[in-house]
Amino acid sequence: MAETKRRTGLGALATADGDEDFSVIDAIGGPRGVVESMLPGVLFVVMFVATNNLNLTIGVSAALAVVQVVVRLVQRQSVMGALSGLIAVGICLIWAWKSHEARNYYMFGFLTNAGYAALLAVSLAARVPGLGLVIEFIRQLPTERFGDWFRDWMGDRALKRAYMIITGLWMGLFLLRLAVQVPLYLTDHVAALGVARLIMGIPFWALAIWVSYLIIATPLHRHKAAGARASESNETNE
Numbered sequence: 239m240a241e242t243k244r245r246t247g248l249g250a251l252a253t254a255d256g257d258e259d260f261s262v263i264d265a266i267g268g269p270r271g272v273v274e275s276m277l278p279g280v281l282f283v284v285m286f287v288a289t290n291n292l293n294l295t296i297g298v299s300a301a302l303a304v305v306q307v308v309v310r311l312v313q314r315q316s317v318m319g320a321l322s323g324l325i326a327v328g329i330c331l332i333w334a335w336k337s338h339e340a341r342n343y344y345m346f347g348f349l350t351n352a353g354y355a356a357l358l359a360v361s362l363a364a365r366v367p368g369l370g371l372v373i374e375f376i377r378q379l380p381t382e383r384f385g386d387w388f389r390d391w392m393g394d395r396a397l398k399r400a401y402m403i404i405t406g407l408w409m410g411l412f413l414l415r416l417a418v419q420v421p422l423y424l425t426d427h428v429a430a431l432g433v434a435r436l437i438m439g440i441p442f443w444a445l446a447i448w449v450s451y452l453i454i455a456t457p458l459h460r461h462k463a464a465g466a467r468a469s470e471s472n473e474t475n476e
Contacts, residue, residue: 246271248372252376252377253377279432280436285299292334296331299331333345354409358405362405367405369405391461394457396461404449408450414442419438
């Protein structure tokens with residue numbers, strides 16, 4: 239029997255259930271996904287510090303990103319993760335190359351973190367938790383009756399409160415990254431910035447997913463159970 243493919247990222251939280259096993263490693267893409275995500279950043283900072291040659295560093299980093307996608311194609315595995323990583327790395331490398339400054343390799347990350355933090359802040363102010371929207375959208379695509387879908391989870395006070403908490407948690411993560419890394423960028427400490435980016439990347443992401451799971455697993459499980467009971471009751475009455 240084929241093993242069911244586990245979802246990653248927020249998709250893993252969408253399947254959170256207090257009665258099921260939850261693996262942080264699987265949620266962040268497994269060991270291979272972690273290596274593929276971190277390797278371009280590690281190579282960039284190590285190469286630049288060792289050679290102080292930006293063009294060489296960019297060339298080697300670009301080659302590595304392409305190789306990762308090619309390897310997945312040869313092995314007939316899903317290339318979506320590697321391909322999205324290639325696009326992100328490509329943007330970072332082009333930014334650094336066009337500006338002739340290694341520190342600008344990290345500019346795209348600043349913009350995405352600031353953008354995510356702003357969107358989550360707006361959602362909190364509107365009392366519609368952004369993480370709740372994303373997780374519920376993944377969990378049950380509202381192809382019809384959007385109002386019913388929206389009221390279903392927003393009307394569950396415990397679940398909405400959990401979603402508000404993790405939305406604040408993730409907003410704090412994005413802001414913390416900016417608070418630590420932007421000063422390093424402004425003072426042109428490329429090596430320290432690279433190390434900070436690596437430490438506050440996958441490890442912080444894994445921690446945020448794990449804490450988010452602990453917060454939403456129980457209310458989401460209860461919400462699913464209540465929904466199942468309501469469906470059974472409706473079928474019985476028909």
